[in-house]
Amino acid sequence: MGLAASQARFLGLTARKSDLELQGQFINQARMYLANITGQLFTVSTNLEPDSPQAIQINLRIQAFAQIDKMLEMQLRRVDSQREAVQTEIEAVQKVIQKNIASTFKTFG
Numbered sequence: 001m002g003l004a005a006s007q008a009r010f011l012g013l014t015a016r017k018s019d020l021e022l023q024g025q026f027i028n029q030a031r032m033y034l035a036n037i038t039g040q041l042f043t044v045s046t047n048l049e050p051d052s053p054q055a056i057q058i059n060l061r062i063q064a065f066a067q068i069d070k071m072l073e074m075q076l077r078r079v080d081s082q083r084e085a086v087q088t089e090i091e092a093v094q095k096v097i098q099k100n101i102a103s104t105f106k107t108f109g
Contacts, residue, residue, distance in 0.1 A: 006093055014090065
């Protein structure tokens with residue numbers, strides 16, 4: 001791979017890594033929002049009788065939010081795995097670029 005192609009690949013990978021990091025931030029933000037809602041629901045449920053219909057309904061919502069959080073966590077793991085793979089590829093492309101530069105300077109030097 002030539003220097004220009006390697007540089008283009010490097011820039012594309014860097015953009016992809018940035019996109020993945022942003023996506024991870026959005027997922028973490030959604031998880032924080034769910035955690036805040038769940039905390040508020042817990043606070044409300046402490047003032048209710050445990051067997052009351054309202055308390056049961058709140059507990060069902062808390063369980064639903066817990067399932068959504070698990071799905072978001074799995075999605076975050078996928079994004080992190082992709083980001084790590086892109087980072088590994090970036091490092092490989094950087095080595096190729098360095099070798100191209102070194103061989104170019106040997107040719108002209």
